[in-house]
Amino acid sequence: MQLQQVPIGNRLLASLSADDLARLQPHLEPVSLALRQVLIEPNMPIEHAYFPEQGMSSVTNNSSGGKIEVGVIGQEGMIGLPIVLGIDQTPYEHFMQIPGHGWRIAAHDLEQAMAQSRSLHRHLLRYVQASHVQASETAFANANSDIEARLARWLLMCHDRVDGDDIPLTHEFIAMMLGVRRPGVTVALHVLEGMRVIRAKRGLITVLDREKLEELADEAYGLSETEYSRLMKTEA
Template sequence: MSQPQQSTVRNRLLKALTPSDFALLQPHLELVATELRQPLIKPNEPVKQLYFPEVGFSSITTQGSGGKVEIGIIGREGLVGVIPLLLGSDRTPHDHFVQGPGEMLAISSQAFCGAVNESASLHKLLLRFTQVQYVQTAQTAFVNASYQIEVRLARWLLMCHDRLDGDELRLTHEFLSMMLGTQRTSATLAVQALEGHRFIKAQRGRVTILDREALENLADDGYGLPEAEYARLIEGA
């Protein structure tokens, strides 16, 4: 099978690498198809593989007594599994699973760690991504503490939209309530509110983004901080 080329990969982190850093990773990258809800990294088990999303994205959740709650999202801007390995652990207490199906470039943790040890510039770029992911997680805490559910939904939809091809997202209210850390009925009320304003169209098992600008206005400063940090730290904007 032919190896992915830096000119044609869609993962923004891979694109941001120097050609020599990309060459370090390239022989170890394997394109894998990913299905909705497929586990990528299981909690408290050694990370065997990391994933650069090409199409689709991963949700990071924590398990509480009331069920799972989402704490972060990683799509084609990132690398799933990088944080524990880079920060000196071999595992994470958090669950990582596929939320938007598609395909990802997988790399074994062994090959990954070998490449990071060889290249200071690769190590630094990945630390910067870790910083962005930290800012995103902190932002989730801020938004959950400070904003009503309609605003949290708007932010979450924008984050998904950033990582999607097209405007349609497949999801149930049951799943959405897990993502937002609310009762399912509250998710239903928030969906109805946004649909009433024609910001989105909701059909059974599907939500379509109709007015992104309006969602950004509603999300206010709940959205945009980690995205700006990514542009600054990774893409040099």
């Protein structure tokens, strides 16, 4: 079978075997993903899975104290992981933090494709594991890293999922995602600016020195990214 009947910019789709990609392609629908668009509602049936090519989705725990981010998904992955596990809903909200575009597939069509292909299901389960490691590393960073390291890690994760060095984010949104007060984020951003690692303007952060940003993040960044690369090797 032909590997790509349509151009694929999503890394998870591109890592599938030729047969498994061809199995999904008739069911993939191109979609625009708008800023703040909710793709999965908490505790509601999941109707579609999404494979972003541009943009980034936040996975958040919504409590009485507000939203706290527990995961991010961009062009490396898939929004709708419970489907892979045979589950039809999740307690977490998934919404677009950075707008973009990608592909979507109906949950039923994805379930049928996995039932027909053990290799497809196995490969998507490997991505589930990569996402689990990311969530575990977020918990590790929140417990063991100072706010500058946590901010550096989060900016690196965003940088991994955008084209270029500009990241469209506000101070308020960063504070909400990190679960800290806005003044703390503002101070941390000023520290990073003073080190000439980033430039922050209203609603926009530009990465100036990624290598230094990785040094600041220290052990908070890198393990989940390495695990993703190991697990997502292209199927033969």
